[in-house]
Amino acid sequence: QEEFLVEISGTTVTVTCPLEDEGIKWNPSGRRGDTEERKFIMRDHDSTPANLSCSLGSKKRELYLNARVCANCAELDALTVAGIISADLLITLGVLILVYYFSKGRKGRASAGGDSRPRGPKMQRPPPVPNPDYEPIRKGQREVYAGLESRGF
Numbered sequence: 001q002e003e004f005l006v007e008i009s010g011t012t013v014t015v016t017c018p019l020e021d022e023g024i025k026w027n028p029s030g031r032r033g034d035t036e037e038r039k040f041i042m043r044d045h046d047s048t049p050a051n052l053s054c055s056l057g058s059k060k061r062e063l064y065l066n067a068r069v070c071a072n073c074a075e076l077d078a079l080t081v082a083g084i085i086s087a088d089l090l091i092t093l094g095v096l097i098l099v100y101y102f103s104k105g106r107k108g109r110a111s112a113g114g115d116s117r118p119r120g121p122k123m124q125r126p127p128p129v130p131n132p133d134y135e136p137i138r139k140g141q142r143e144v145y146a147g148l149e150s151r152g153f
Helices: 078-104
Strands: 005-009 012-016 025-026 033-035 041-042 050-057 059-065
Touching: 012 059, 041 050
Parallel strands: none
Antiparallel strands: 005 012, 012 041, 025 050, 033 041, 050 059
């Protein structure tokens, strides 16, 4: 079966009837528009759905048109969209590389607002543990743990 051809440009919708001969009659069901050969042109379409039909003798084709139009839209081809996406990715990658290289040089430096006291040599042993339950077992204190036996699993 043949299909209607619908073209949208701004607020103008052009519908081409699939019937091939001359003398096509359009029934726009309350819509206003111009007819040119096989085409029905609706200028200033308001995006409301419409039932259109074209007939030639006993042949009749019907179309339910639900086309969204806008006056301020800009049509973009695939090459333009691909260019915009590629440029965005390249700029993002460039910013990422700049941040990486500028932050790489600052790793070894101490921060200016942080600890201002001079650092001495590291202490050899950690501070004493405040809780005596966690102190290591010394010789002579085994009676606390004498009742515990190791279990074999």
